[in-house]
Amino acid sequence: MTSPIPSKPHQTAIALDFLVIGGSSAGLSAAYALRRVGHRVLVLEQNEDFFDRRCGGYRIPPNMSKVFYHWGLEERVRKLCLKSNMTFFNRFESGEDLGGHVWVDELMRETGGDFLFARLADIRKFLYQLGHEAGAKYRANAKVVSVDVTGKSVTLQSGEVLTADVIIGADGRDGLCRKLLLECQSAPKSTYTGMTMYNALVPGDRVRGDPGLSKFLGSAAQYVWFGNGSAGMLFEAGNDGDMGIHLYVRDEKDRGTNWNCTVEEMLRYASDAEPQQVIQKFARLAVNVSRVPVYDESDLEDWVHDDGPMVLIGDAAHPMPPGSIQGTCMAIEDSAVFAKLFGHLISVDQVPSFLYAFPDLRQERTKSIRVNEMGNIYFMAMPDDAGAIQRDAHFKARRDKNLSPLEDESGDASGLWESIKETWCYDAEDEADDWWVGWGMLRLRSQRTELDFGMEIQVSTSVQLSRDRPS
Numbered sequence: 001m002t003s004p005i006p007s008k009p010h011q012t013a014i015a016l017d018f019l020v021i022g023g024s025s026a027g028l029s030a031a032y033a034l035r036r037v038g039h040r041v042l043v044l045e046q047n048e049d050f051f052d053r054r055c056g057g058y059r060i061p062p063n064m065s066k067v068f069y070h071w072g073l074e075e076r077v078r079k080l081c082l083k084s085n086m087t088f089f090n091r092f093e094s095g096e097d098l099g100g101h102v103w104v105d106e107l108m109r110e111t112g113g114d115f116l117f118a119r120l121a122d123i124r125k126f127l128y129q130l131g132h133e134a135g136a137k138y139r140a141n142a143k144v145v146s147v148d149v150t151g152k153s154v155t156l157q158s159g160e161v162l163t164a165d166v167i168i169g170a171d172g173r174d175g176l177c178r179k180l181l182l183e184c185q186s187a188p189k190s191t192y193t194g195m196t197m198y199n200a201l202v203p204g205d206r207v208r209g210d211p212g213l214s215k216f217l218g219s220a221a222q223y224v225w226f227g228n229g230s231a232g233m234l235f236e237a238g239n240d241g242d243m244g245i246h247l248y249v250r251d252e253k254d255r256g257t258n259w260n261c262t263v264e265e266m267l268r269y270a271s272d273a274e275p276q277q278v279i280q281k282f283a284r285l286a287v288n289v290s291r292v293p294v295y296d297e298s299d300l301e302d303w304v305h306d307d308g309p310m311v312l313i314g315d316a317a318h319p320m321p322p323g324s325i326q327g328t329c330m331a332i333e334d335s336a337v338f339a340k341l342f343g344h345l346i347s348v349d350q351v352p353s354f355l356y357a358f359p360d361l362r363q364e365r366t367k368s369i370r371v372n373e374m375g376n377i378y379f380m381a382m383p384d385d386a387g388a389i390q391r392d393a394h395f396k397a398r399r400d401k402n403l404s405p406l407e408d409e410s411g412d413a414s415g416l417w418e419s420i421k422e423t424w425c426y427d428a429e430d431e432a433d434d435w436w437v438g439w440g441m442l443r444l445r446s447q448r449t450e451l452d453f454g455m456e457i458q459v460s461t462s463v464q465l466s467r468d469r470p471s
């Protein structure tokens with residue numbers, strides 16, 4: 001498969017200066033995307049470099065690889081990634097086989113992308129290189145301590161003041177830009193769900209050195225364990241044998257985020273996992289273990305500051321649950337849409353309406369994706385009650401017929417999302433109260449949820465300027 005020649009995107013008639021606060025998925029992709037349409041960009045990152053090695057494995061859903069392919073980057077992306085073709089499902093406690101699903105090539109082609117596995121650090125490095133080649137500017141060790149929205153400036157920890165035409169807050173869920181917008185809106189509170197996620201990498205050489213585990217290499221598969229209030233996930237993160245582990249566990253107490261956790265802490269939660277001990281064996285060899293609580297996030301009313309040209313993107317605008325297949329994807333989609341808008345700029349007067357158009361295009365989608373993602377986590381980790389029994393019965397019935405649990409009788413996987421949604425999520429909604437008592441609340445009831453395992457993405461490229469800046 002050869003990459004298509006990237007078509008040159010629509011170029012801005014006037015070049016603006018963008019200051020991007022935060023150099024992770026959102027900030028790095030914004031820098032590249034904005035350079036591609038002819039704007040000037042400076043990215044400020046508080047860390048010493050742009051490739052946070054605490055990152056673990058990352059699963060790239062088809063419609064995100066599609067964004068890369070549209071940018072003419074298929075070949076380069078594929079070098080960093082492993083193309084996944086299977087998902088295996090098992091019970092967490094018993095290890096019982098619940099069947100598997102093959103990602104059929106033609107179907108994936110219909111989505112326009114591939115389901116890819118990588119290390120998030122590699123993806124960030126790649127985004128950095130792209131922007132760098134395109135002429136974006138970067139500063140590491142540049143922690144922003146305050147933002148003057150009306151003065152269009154930011155102050156660094158060093159005391160240095162930098163100015164720009166537009167300030168982009170890409171500093172994540174806990175960054176100062178989200179706080180700034182929360183201050184001037186009726187502050188919604190996010191609540192802890194009673195679930196915490198552990199994220200780790202198992203270095204390839206450790207896996208290869210263990211005959212019992214090396215058989216998991218080269219299969220390009222993803223393994224998912226459904227547990228009673230917990231779930232596990234294992235996949236090959238890229239093509240040099242590192243394995244990514246995601247473990248969702250029940251924990252009544254919010255212990256906060258810790259990027260430097262011990263293996264022992266993570267293992268404590270895997271002690272009752274399957275007799276085959278696949279999860280434990282991998283977990284024991286893990287490095288760079290982090291712990292991130294799962295919150296039921298509430299939505300900001302707006303992502304644009306009313307006092308000046310400042311806008312949020314990525315997790316700063318719409319935090320995704322940790323380990324979410326869509327976290328980085330939503331950040332990159334944001335950047336693609338944002339840059340698409342600003343590639344059409346012909347006058348500075350348009351800036352406010354372009355800024356306001358951005359959340360108009362993105363808010364609904366990111367919100368529904370977040371709800372989906374929470375639904376996916378919940379689907380895997382639902383407590384053992386009627387819902388889980390039904391889910392497992394469905395998986396086993398399909399397994400016994402040698403059929404994918406995610407396809408309908410005709411083998412059409414598009415019905416999959418629909419039918420799983422109908423069958424499982426609507427039940428889930430009815431029982432949402434029971435399910436979430438003691439866990440915190442997920443807003444499933446008022447929302448339609450879908451189970452998509454990361455398949456549903458669409459980059460909106462239509463431009464609707466429906467709002468003007470309030471005077």
Ligand SMILES: Cc1cc2nc3c(=O)[nH]c(=O)nc-3n(C[C@H](O)[C@H](O)[C@H](O)COP(=O)(O)OP(=O)(O)OC[C@H]3O[C@@H](n4cnc5c(N)ncnc54)[C@H](O)[C@@H]3O)c2cc1C
Pocket residue numbers: 021022023024025026027044045046047052054055056057058059120142143144145170171172173175176199259313314315316320322323324325327328331
């Ligand atoms: C350390 C880490 C590891 C992660 N690991 C994984 C993983 O293994 N798999 C996965 O799927 N997802 C992972 N994620 C989540 C994923 O990165 C996010 O969901 C998604 O990429 C959204 O990215 P973002 O750029 O919006 O925000 P974030 O990734 O949160 O990035 C925010 C960036 O802003 C910087 N920053 C914050 N405040 C300031 C400031 N005042 N001045 C300058 N810079 C600032 C931060 O250092 C950070 O680089 C991880 C996130 C982090 C922070």
Ligand SMILES: *[C@@H]1O[C@H](CO)[C@@H](O)[C@H](O)[C@H]1NC(C)=O
Pocket residue numbers: 053054201202203242287288
């Ligand atoms: C773990 O993190 C350290 C630094 O924090 C880094 O040097 C190392 O490469 C990471 N390990 C893996 C396997 O990514």
Ligand SMILES: *[C@@H]1O[C@H](CO)[C@@H](O)[C@H](O)[C@H]1NC(C)=O
Pocket residue numbers: 085086102218219220
């Ligand atoms: C998936 O890919 C692996 C590695 O390329 C291959 O060995 C395996 O046969 C493939 N499985 C299916 C079902 O296509």
Ligand SMILES: *[C@@H]1O[C@H](CO)[C@@H](O)[C@H](O)[C@H]1NC(C)=O
Pocket residue numbers: 228229383384
């Ligand atoms: C599921 O976990 C809960 C809480 O730990 C426990 O009370 C219940 O017995 C478990 N259910 C099964 C079927 O093991």
Ligand SMILES: *[C@@H]1O[C@H](CO)[C@@H](O)[C@H](O)[C@H]1NC(C)=O
Pocket residue numbers: 260262
């Ligand atoms: C991580 O924790 C270990 C002890 O568990 C400690 O030795 C190490 O210095 C810590 N690393 C960082 C970067 O905090």
Ligand SMILES: *[C@@H]1O[C@H](CO)[C@@H](O)[C@H](O)[C@H]1NC(C)=O
Pocket residue numbers: 063110111112455456457458459
């Ligand atoms: C992915 O993108 C395509 C094209 O934008 C869209 O038709 C499709 O519904 C999206 N989702 C899936 C699951 O393919």
